[in-house]
Amino acid sequence: xxxxxxxxxxxxxYLDKLTDFRAADMSQSQTALVFGLGLVGGVWLLxxxxxxxxxxxxxxxxxxxxxxxxxxxxxxxxxxxxxxGLGKEFALQIARAGFNVLLVSRTESxxxxxxxxxxSKNPSTQTKILAMDFAANKDSDYExxxxxxxxxxxAILVNNVGKSHSIPVPFSETPDDEMKDxxxxxxxxxxxxxxxxxxxMIQRKRGLILTMGSFGGLLPTPLLATxxxxxxxxxxxxxxxxxxxxPYGITVQLLQAHLxxxxxxxxxxxxxxxxxxxxxxxxxxNKIGRRGGSxxxxxxxxxxxxxxxxxWFITCVVGVWSNWLKNYNLNMHVGIRKRxxxxxxxxxxx
Ligand SMILES: NC(=O)c1ccc[n+]([C@@H]2O[C@H](COP(=O)([O-])OP(=O)(O)OC[C@H]3O[C@@H](n4cnc5c(N)ncnc54)[C@H](OP(=O)(O)O)[C@@H]3O)[C@@H](O)[C@H]2O)c1
Numbered sequence: 001x002x003x004x005x006x007x008x009x010x011x012x013x014y015l016d017k018l019t020d021f022r023a024a025d026m027s028q029s030q031t032a033l034v035f036g037l038g039l040v041g042g043v044w045l046l047x048x049x050x051x052x053x054x055x056x057x058x059x060x061x062x063x064x065x066x067x068x069x070x071x072x073x074x075x076x077x078x079x080x081x082x083x084x085g086l087g088k089e090f091a092l093q094i095a096r097a098g099f100n101v102l103l104v105s106r107t108e109s110x111x112x113x114x115x116x117x118x119x120s121k122n123p124s125t126q127t128k129i130l131a132m133d134f135a136a137n138k139d140s141d142y143e144x145x146x147x148x149x150x151x152x153x154x155a156i157l158v159n160n161v162g163k164s165h166s167i168p169v170p171f172s173e174t175p176d177d178e179m180k181d182x183x184x185x186x187x188x189x190x191x192x193x194x195x196x197x198x199x200x201m202i203q204r205k206r207g208l209i210l211t212m213g214s215f216g217g218l219l220p221t222p223l224l225a226t227x228x229x230x231x232x233x234x235x236x237x238x239x240x241x242x243x244x245x246x247p248y249g250i251t252v253q254l255l256q257a258h259l260x261x262x263x264x265x266x267x268x269x270x271x272x273x274x275x276x277x278x279x280x281x282x283x284x285x286n287k288i289g290r291r292g293g294s295x296x297x298x299x300x301x302x303x304x305x306x307x308x309x310x311x312w313f314i315t316c317v318v319g320v321w322s323n324w325l326k327n328y329n330l331n332m333h334v335g336i337r338k339r340x341x342x343x344x345x346x347x348x349x350x
Contacts, residue, residue: 064287071155081161083110085262089281100126134189167340168223186230223333242299
């Protein structure tokens, strides 16, 4: 063998060994990669499964805190938007649980007849009413409310009053007064009432503050943009307030709801996914302190079973920011607007 041939053989041997070594190294790193990905996937799947189990337990099994734990006999609940829909149900059911009720909304005659109904059903319950228009945002109304609140032990506040668009509408075509009223009622009204009630609760080191959120605040909702933004505002405001007030023994909870039969939703017939105010409020009051189908937001609950499962699906499976959901939501509201406009046309020609 010549020197050149010997050298070539050494080089070839060396290259063969290097290739073997690389192959072994590659297969080791590939195995590590597959193992690592499998582990991450497994942990993700397990957390998803545990979240779903937690949602099911919260919606169907574990009861909420008793209302009585927030205030003794003789204490009061203040309910805004109390004369109709969900507010009226909150008033009736909280009064039945043994609290006196301070009822606030726009139409005095409706408040008087609700107060009479409550007293006839629960003779020992005391009631007070205040007719005020939250859209007017008058200091004199809030002063009157303050003088009532300052003399009562308010154990429960239900920030229920709310306004939506009369029909889905592109933002640029939203009537100015509708836009202003939605923000003034939903946001300013809720903040001003809560500010009147919290000092007493902090002093007494107890209380419950419920605020009506909406799926419109969970998901950016086209053609209901101002309403959607106002409810998203309440979502973050309420969660922040929850952190602030927890050390004082006060429970704050934003309640997320999808559609419920009422004057606002304009749906009259209940179904599996559209409960009556009575059914929805009963569940919400039985699940205080539970998150229901809303595991990602703290101090928040989506208490009704079908809404809770929808909230879980939107936040945990599809994702709030998914393109599919964005397009679905847009098409749905474009459809609702078309039907509402046709209905308006028909009512004009009648
Ligand atoms: N229904 C749903 O599908 C649904 C879904 C998600 C969230 N929500 C939320 O749940 C809450 C209640 O909705 P709802 O469906 O029960 O509404 P609703 O049936 O239309 O009742 C609204 C209540 O608020 C009062 N109100 C309206 N405007 C007022 C104002 N400017 N000043 C004072 N009071 C006023 C009304 O009193 P008057 O009758 O005297 O005007 C009535 O008592 C709202 O915050 C809403 O955003 C509802």
